[in-house]
Amino acid sequence: GESVGLHLPTLSVQEGDNSIINCAYSNSASDYFIWYKQESGKGPQFIIDIRSNMDKRQGQRVTVLLNKTVKHLSLQIAATQPGDSAVYFCAETIGGGGADGLTFGKGTHLIIQP
Amino acid sequence: DVKVTQSSRYLVKRTGEKVFLECVQDMDHENMFWYRQDPGLGLRLIYFSYDVKMKEKGDIPEGYSVSREKKERFSLILESASTNQTSMYLCASCSTDTQYFGPGTRLTVL
Numbered sequence: 001g002e003s004v005g006l007h008l009p010t011l012s013v014q015e016g017d018n019s020i021i022n023c024a025y026s027n028s029a030s031d032y033f034i035w036y037k038q039e040s041g042k043g044p045q046f047i048i049d050i051r052s053n054m055d056k057r058q059g060q061r062v063t064v065l066l067n068k069t070v071k072h073l074s075l076q077i078a079a080t081q082p083g084d085s086a087v088y089f090c091a092e093t094i095g096g097g098g099a100d101g102l103t104f105g106k107g108t109h110l111i112i113q114p
Numbered sequence: 115d116v117k118v119t120q121s122s123r124y125l126v127k128r129t130g131e132k133v134f135l136e137c138v139q140d141m142d143h144e145n146m147f148w149y150r151q152d153p154g155l156g157l158r159l160i161y162f163s164y165d166v167k168m169k170e171k172g173d174i175p176e177g178y179s180v181s182r183e184k185k186e187r188f189s190l191i192l193e194s195a196s197t198n199q200t201s202m203y204l205c206a207s208c209s210t211d212t213q214y215f216g217p218g219t220r221l222t223v224l
Contacts, residue, residue, distance in 0.1 A: 034212055043118075043204050043215035044157075089156070091213075098206075098213040099145040099164065101172075104157040 023090035030092040118216035133192040137205030146188035
């Protein structure tokens with residue numbers, strides 16, 4: 001079956017640097033994408049979402065980029081802070097919303113080095 | 115802010131016990147979901163519900179059942195717990211867009 005995956009299981013960055021977390025998806029029909037952050041022992045927390053009619057969306061210190069041509073999604077975190085340490089994973093769905101069910105990637109563990 | 119709560123953060127049960135995991139959301143969302151999360155396997159959908167009294171099987175429903183008697187509450191039931199059901203259980207709810215998750219229940223079955 002089709003799945004959503006991540007290129008790297010672990011990403012280590014220096015505090016203050018920018019982080020880029022990547023996600024490849026295989027279902028070209030997917031039209032809604034979400035990034036979640038999950039800290040140790042906690043449930044996933046919504047960060048930002050994007051629909052397939054957009055290429056880029058910005059939030060506070062985060063930017064999501066969508067390249068439908070190569071089916072690639074990325075999350076950029078500016079000026080990484082210690083509190084950004086977590087597992088980040090993407091999710092995709094068809095039908096425009098999470099109510100139709102999400103397919104999740106396995107996650108990338110972001111490690112912030114002082 | 116959306117708030118999804120789960121009845122227990124940590125739970126230890128014995129093989130064969132009946133286990134209830136409760137989830138409550140305060141945003142009047144129609145849709146609620148139960149997942150389990152295991153290392154290397156990510157999140158897997160167990161059951162979901164799009165309305166009161168309604169339920170649909172997810173990807174791994176075997177060994178589980180659910181109950182949705184009220185819109186805000188979605189319960190996951192392990193009829194006879196087994197050791198392979200040791201996992202982190204996550205509840206989520208959504209209206210039309212983003213799924214919002216609860217804090218999770220880490221269940222250990224001995």
